[in-house]
Amino acid sequence: xxxxxxxxxxxLDGSIYALIAVGxxxxxxxxxxxxxxxAGLFTLGGYVGVVVTNQTGSFVLAxxxxxxxxxxxxxxxYRLVYQPILHLPPYVALIASIGLFIAMQEGxxxxxxxxxxxxxxxxxxxxxxxxxxxxxAKIVTFFGAIILIGxxxxxxxxxxxxxxxxxxxxxxxxxxxxxxxxVQVRYLNFFIGSALAAVAGVMVSLTTNLVEPTSGDVxxxxxxxIIVLGGLGSMRGTLIACFALGVIEAFxxxxxxxxxxxxxxxxxxxxxxxxxxxxxxxFVRT
Amino acid sequence: xxxxxxxxxxxxxxTAAIMVVMALSLNMITGFCGQxxxxxxxxxxxxxxxSVKFSINGIDFALGTLAGMALAGLxxxxxxxxxxxxxHDFLAITTMGIVFLFSGIVEQSxxxxxxxxxxxxxxxxYDDFTYMMLTILLAIGVVALxxxxxxxxxxxxxxxxxxxxDTARLLGINVPLYKLSAFVLGTxxxxxxxxxxxxxxxxxxxxxxxxxxxxxxxxxxxFGGVGSITGVVIAAVVLTLLPLWSQAxxxxxxxxxxxxxxxxxxxxxxxxxxxxxxxxxLLTRRAGTAQ
Numbered sequence: 001x002x003x004x005x006x007x008x009x010x011x012l013d014g015s016i017y018a019l020i021a022v023g024x025x026x027x028x029x030x031x032x033x034x035x036x037x038x039a040g041l042f043t044l045g046g047y048v049g050v051v052v053t054n055q056t057g058s059f060v061l062a063x064x065x066x067x068x069x070x071x072x073x074x075x076x077x078y079r080l081v082y083q084p085i086l087h088l089p090p091y092v093a094l095i096a097s098i099g100l101f102i103a104m105q106e107g108x109x110x111x112x113x114x115x116x117x118x119x120x121x122x123x124x125x126x127x128x129x130x131x132x133x134x135x136x137a138k139i140v141t142f143f144g145a146i147i148l149i150g151x152x153x154x155x156x157x158x159x160x161x162x163x164x165x166x167x168x169x170x171x172x173x174x175x176x177x178x179x180x181x182x183v184q185v186r187y188l189n190f191f192i193g194s195a196l197a198a199v200a201g202v203m204v205s206l207t208t209n210l211v212e213p214t215s216g217d218v219x220x221x222x223x224x225x226i227i228v229l230g231g232l233g234s235m236r237g238t239l240i241a242c243f244a245l246g247v248i249e250a251f252x253x254x255x256x257x258x259x260x261x262x263x264x265x266x267x268x269x270x271x272x273x274x275x276x277x278x279x280x281x282x283f284v285r286t
Numbered sequence: 287x288x289x290x291x292x293x294x295x296x297x298x299x300x301t302a303a304i305m306v307v308m309a310l311s312l313n314m315i316t317g318f319c320g321q322x323x324x325x326x327x328x329x330x331x332x333x334x335x336x337s338v339k340f341s342i343n344g345i346d347f348a349l350g351t352l353a354g355m356a357l358a359g360l361x362x363x364x365x366x367x368x369x370x371x372x373x374h375d376f377l378a379i380t381t382m383g384i385v386f387l388f389s390g391i392v393e394q395s396x397x398x399x400x401x402x403x404x405x406x407x408x409x410x411x412y413d414d415f416t417y418m419m420l421t422i423l424l425a426i427g428v429v430a431l432x433x434x435x436x437x438x439x440x441x442x443x444x445x446x447x448x449x450x451x452d453t454a455r456l457l458g459i460n461v462p463l464y465k466l467s468a469f470v471l472g473t474x475x476x477x478x479x480x481x482x483x484x485x486x487x488x489x490x491x492x493x494x495x496x497x498x499x500x501x502x503x504x505x506x507x508x509f510g511g512v513g514s515i516t517g518v519v520i521a522a523v524v525l526t527l528l529p530l531w532s533q534a535x536x537x538x539x540x541x542x543x544x545x546x547x548x549x550x551x552x553x554x555x556x557x558x559x560x561x562x563x564x565x566x567x568l569l570t571r572r573a574g575t576a577q
Contacts (some may be wrong), residue, residue, distance in 0.1 A: 085552060091322050092555045094378060095508055098324075098501055099325050099547025106541035221382065221497070228379040265390020268383030272368065276378055279371040 005130045006250040009083060012138040014246025015145035019200035021230070021238050022149055022158075022222040023074075023193025029169045029233040030189050032090060036097040037077055038197055039220025045070045046211035047108065050116045059122045062216075066202050067195035069243055074194025075187050097282025108213035115212030123206055144203070149239070149244030165189070177237035220262055225271045237283025245270065297420045297486065302526045303421040304482045307428045309522035310515070311475035314432065316504070317513035318441060319367050319468035320448025321501040322377060325384035326503050329473040331495030332388070335398055338407045338490060347410035351481040355474040360471025366466040371452070385500055403491030410485060423484055428475060432515045434459025435471075444468055448513070471490040498540070505547045511559025519522040521558060 020042060027035040045066040052062035076106035081100055085092050123140055126133035165173040168185045176182050204209045204219065226245055230237030245267055252258060252266035261269065274282065291299070312326045333354035340350030368380050392398045399405075412420065435441050442466045446454040455461045484490050506525050510517030525546075529539040554561050 028375075034378065081548070081552065085555065088555050090374060092551050093379070094322075094375070095504065096548050096551035099544045099549075099551065101504070102498070102501065102540050102544030103548060104544075106538060106544065175496075217497075220385065224379050225383060228376055232375060259394070261387070261392060261394055262390040264386045265394075268386045268390070271383050272380055272387070275372050275376060276368060279373075279376065280375070 004130055005132045007243040007247060008072060008130060008134065008255065009132075010247030010250035011243055012134070012246070013143050013249065014243035016204060016219070017223055017226055017242035018149060018239055019141075019145050019196050019248060020205075020219055021226045021242050022152065022235070023197045024223055024227045025230065025233060025235055025238045026189050026193045029235075030186060031082060031086065031093075033082060033093045034090075034097065034224060036075075036094070036220070036224065037081070037101040037104060038194070038223070039069045039216040040079075040101050040108075041074055041194045041216075042197045042201040042204075043105070043108060043211065043213065043216035044073060045201030046205040046215055047111070047116060047201075048198070049202030049205055050118055050211050051226075053122070054116075054119050063199065063202050066198040070198030070201070071191040071195040074190040074197075078186060078190045088111040105213045105217075113213070114281060115210050115215070117209050117211075118205075118272055121206055121209050135207055141200075141203040142201065148199065152192065152196075153235075161188070222264065222267050225268060229271055229274055231281030234281070234283045237281060241282055283284050291413055291415075291418075295298050295413045297529060298530055300418050300421045300482075300486050301530070302523045303418075303425040304479050304486070305506065305526040306425040306519055306522045307421075307475060307482070308479040308503050309510070309518050310428050310432050311479060311520045312503050313472075313474045313507050313510075313513065313515070314435065314444075314473035314475070316507055317351075317518065318333075318436060318444040319465060320444075321465060321468065322374075322381070322383040323365075323379050323472075323500075324497070324504065325365075325500050326381075326387075326472075326476055327495040327497075327499035328385045328388035329362055329476035330483065330499070331392070332358040332361055332494065333477025334484035334490050334495065335392070335404070335480075336477070337481035338404050338484050339565075341402070341407045341409070341485070344408075345426055347481075347485065348413075351478060354481040355477040358477025358480065359470045359474030363466060365473070366469030369465055369469065370462050382497065382500075383567065385495075385497045387494055389568045392492040401492070403489050403494075405489035407484075417486065421486075424478065424482065429515065429519060434486075434514065440464065440467065445513075462489075480489035501547070502543060503545055505550075507551055508547065511557030511562075514557065514559030517557055517559035517562070 020038070022037050025033055027033055027038070046068045048066040049062045052065045053059050056062065077100065081096055082093055087094060123137040125136045127136060127139065156166055164175065164180045165180070165185050165188070168180060168182045172182055199210070200219070201216065204215070208215075211251050222245065226241045230239070230241035230243070248270050249263050249267055253263050257266055308330060309327075312323060314323050315323050315326075333351075336354035336357050337347070337350040340353055341347065365381065365384055369377055372380055393401045412415070435444075442457050443454070446459055447461055447464055448458065451461060480495070502525075505519045507518055509525060510519070510521030525543070529542065550557065556563070
């Protein structure tokens with residue numbers, strides 16, 4: 001493959017990371033929690049996407065349903081899991097989150113151990129570009145991610161809700177004294193982040209045509225690595241880290257590294273190396 | 287005594303003893319020294335693979351085990367070095383990465399049997415009973431070592447680092463030295479557990495030492511009460527045997543572990559040891575009001 005082809009592949013994968021990692025960064029920025037169970041919402045989104053598409057025949061409806069179901073599930077997770085333990089040391093929430101994630105995986109296994117597939121998966125064509133065939137689903141994901149994340153950025157920068165949100169992230173107590181309902185901000189935060197993860201889950205299910213209980217694992221572990229790389233809580237750093245990781249994986253697997261370690265190991269090797277040089281991540285939260 | 291136990295009972299006891307070693311080894315790092323590790327199973331894997339490779343080449347089990355411990359400890363030292371650079375959440379994710387590095391490298395290596403794993407390797411010439419006694423003795427040894435360390439100057443230094451690293455440094459405690467010691471000790475003991483594990487089963491694969499396994503060990507430490515030796519030993523035994531004894535729990539082992547981990551953090555974040563302490567407080571208070 002040419003360098004350009006690898007670069008494009010990397011950027012396309014990077015956009016999926018971005019959809020997952022934005023939610024994680026939002027949660028971290030607001031609550032200082034590594035939200036491992038986010039992976040479960042990604043998988044939940046995939047399940048809802050496949051099942052609703054198969055039932056109704058409408059992919060758009062399925063995507064919306066996945067976003068709403070995962071978004072509401074995210075809010076419930078905040079209310080039942082995180083809110084009661086926010087005052088405890090951070091590892092408590094981390095471990096609770098891992099426990100919840102494992103339990104969710106088993107929950108999916110109850111539902112359908114073999115995983116679910118589309119009867120007639122949409123967006124299955126390919127487009128020839130720079131000497132390779134790109135999946136249409138991946139291209140749609142890329143532009144979809146840019147629109148969704150761009151929209152989110154616009155909302156954060158220009159609307160009253162966005163201002164309240166940013167104020168809560170920077171100075172929660174101060175924001176509260178100015179009459180911002182910070183609990184409402186947290187719910188919104190979980191809803192949006194989880195809905196984006198669901199979009200990623202649905203789009204990945206299109207490229208693999210399979211959602212199984214463990215579908216979300218590797219994507220989400222890497223998304224955790226990404227938000228750490230990006231400096232934990234820095235949105236700009238996270239987005240840059242997403243695309244950087246996508247590109248590094250694409251190049252890494254075809255280089256000499258691909259012979260001694262698999263793709264996931266390359267991603268984590270990159271993480272470890274970067275953290276050794278810059279322990280605070282690529283970008284420091286401002 | 288030998289006639290009282292059948293082969294299955296002995297394998298249960300061995301597994302429990304090995305998990306006690308494993309849980310106590312993580313307890314040194316996470317419990318005593320306060321450094322969270324989400325990748326501890328990788329070191330068990332390093333011990334297991336090293337020991338098996340030695341056995342395949344006809345080298346004695348004891349020597350293979352020592353080599354496994356040494357290699358696990360050496361790599362633990364390297365991971366420990368990262369703990370000098372990154373803290374808290376950064377460290378949690380870095381150690382999680384170690385698991386994926388381990389399995390990613392093993393599964394690409396023909397020498398280590400890639401995804402098929404290693405199997406059909408020779409075992410040491412012990413009978414089941416002797417091997418069980420060996421694992422029990424080693425588990426007792428690790429308990430004793432844990433108690434010794436906890437009570438020593440080193441244990442006090444570990445605790446001060448776990449409580450507040452910056453204050454510990456201010457008090458003149460050599461923080462890097464003690465952190466590295468905790469990592470080397472803990473990972474070398476995980477290597478020991480790995481070697482023992484490899485020789486009580488017939489096949490080892492990278493997935494036996496993955497993220498879920500790491501979390502299982504962490505759940506033992508958390509369930510027992512981070513840093514408490516008695517609590518962790520009880521938790522390791524109970525959490526190993528429950529899924530094996532009860533078919534219902536065995537089938538949904540991960541649901542059980544996940545749910546337990548979650549409920550424990552949600553309602554009793556300081557584990558069995560925390561519950562015991564709360565009960566003790568309650569009793570003494572009762573006794574106080576009665577007088």
